[in-house]
Amino acid sequence: MAEIRIYLLLLALVLLSGCASGGGVKPRYFWPIGGLEPKIEYIKFYEADKDVKPPESPLAQAVLGIEQGKPLFAAPHGVGSRGDGVIAVTDTALKKVKILDLPQGEIRTLKNFEGADYFFPSAMAVAYRPDGGGYVSDTDQGAILRFDPGEKVVQEFGKNAGLNRPNGMVYDPATRQLFVVDTLNHQIAVFNEAGELVRRIGKRGGGEVEFNFPLDIALAPSGELVVLDALNARVQVLKADGTFVRLFGERGTAVGSFKLPKGIAVDGFGHIYVSDGQAMRIVIFDLDGNYLLSVGAHSAVIEGEIHPGGLNLPKGVAADADGKIFVVDSMNRMVHQYQFTSDAYLQQHPIHEGEMVVPE
Numbered sequence: 001m002a003e004i005r006i007y008l009l010l011l012a013l014v015l016l017s018g019c020a021s022g023g024g025v026k027p028r029y030f031w032p033i034g035g036l037e038p039k040i041e042y043i044k045f046y047e048a049d050k051d052v053k054p055p056e057s058p059l060a061q062a063v064l065g066i067e068q069g070k071p072l073f074a075a076p077h078g079v080g081s082r083g084d085g086v087i088a089v090t091d092t093a094l095k096k097v098k099i100l101d102l103p104q105g106e107i108r109t110l111k112n113f114e115g116a117d118y119f120f121p122s123a124m125a126v127a128y129r130p131d132g133g134g135y136v137s138d139t140d141q142g143a144i145l146r147f148d149p150g151e152k153v154v155q156e157f158g159k160n161a162g163l164n165r166p167n168g169m170v171y172d173p174a175t176r177q178l179f180v181v182d183t184l185n186h187q188i189a190v191f192n193e194a195g196e197l198v199r200r201i202g203k204r205g206g207g208e209v210e211f212n213f214p215l216d217i218a219l220a221p222s223g224e225l226v227v228l229d230a231l232n233a234r235v236q237v238l239k240a241d242g243t244f245v246r247l248f249g250e251r252g253t254a255v256g257s258f259k260l261p262k263g264i265a266v267d268g269f270g271h272i273y274v275s276d277g278q279a280m281r282i283v284i285f286d287l288d289g290n291y292l293l294s295v296g297a298h299s300a301v302i303e304g305e306i307h308p309g310g311l312n313l314p315k316g317v318a319a320d321a322d323g324k325i326f327v328v329d330s331m332n333r334m335v336h337q338y339q340f341t342s343d344a345y346l347q348q349h350p351i352h353e354g355e356m357v358v359p360e
Contacts, residue, residue: 047069074333
């Protein structure tokens with residue numbers, strides 16, 4: 001046994017030295033705006049537990065082989081970000097909400113009072129509060145489930161408010177209200193912190209403050225609401241009281257248009273990210289509705305090969321104040337992480353010669 005251990009150690013050292021001598025510049029993938037400078041960087045994908053947990057040492061990988069990992073998702077749908085590298089992902093097949101604690105390398109699930117996994121009939125979206133708690137919408141129950149900062153479900157509300165397939169949500173710290181997209185009622189339902197319905201915004205139609213199967217909602221740094229009006233193939237921007245501000249977007253295949261949008265998010269720089277499920281891309285606008293950039297193309301995972309920016313029916317999307325972007329790639333059963341490359345980010349992560357690759 002001692003001879004075998006020594007042999008394996010020597011073999012590992014040889015392999016490691018070979019890797020070191022054969023190493024080159026690691027590519028980094030960017031999408032430039034106007035082809036002039038990098039603005040969106042592809043960071044990583046999360047498909048298996050090994051993608052979240054701290055990596056094994058090179059020596060352990062050489063001796064034991066690279067861990068395959070266990071799949072994280074079966075049918076991921078929505079994603080919410082706490083803003084500190086912790087994200088929550090709904091899975092309609094597993095009927096759970098998985099918490100990926102990226103800084104700690106931990107994987108958890110939302111729990112019930114007894115500490116067991118909470119099973120949701122049909123969890124759609126997640127919205128965080130500043131205290132680390134948040135909300136999950138469940139379309140089959142027609143309800144909202146609130147969880148505390150300890151990641152336990154502590155409250156259910158909305159069933160008596162006439163919710164009809166609630167979907168995307170956002171919590172507004174300024175008004176201390178939760179805005180819920182009430183998809184089949186073609187409205188935005190507004191709840192206070194006690195879970196009481198305080199008002200509804202909009203009605204079905206194609207005009208201002210009118211919706212046709214809205215799916216998602218986000219909060220801009222200005223405090224304005226940004227609503228994904230899905231079957232009208234547009235985005236509406238409203239004040240928190242429901243007053244109309246502007247709208248933009250259209251159905252089509254041209255740049256800046258939508259085929260079948262699924263999710264929306266706004267980062268701290270005022271960029272609006274819309275996932276277009278049928279077009280297999282993320283479409284990016286500024287807050288005034290000016291088209292900036294599209295990221296992604298159709299790509300199915302075959303024999304484990306994953307292409308940066310490749311998507312297969314993207315759905316939920318979340319964005320943080322510092323420009324982190326998370327996209328649910330539903331048919332590829334993973335979550336992708338991107339980054340808006342602000343000046344502060346590039347100072348911390350400078351691009352060295354030979355690193356920058358622009359996907360075709």
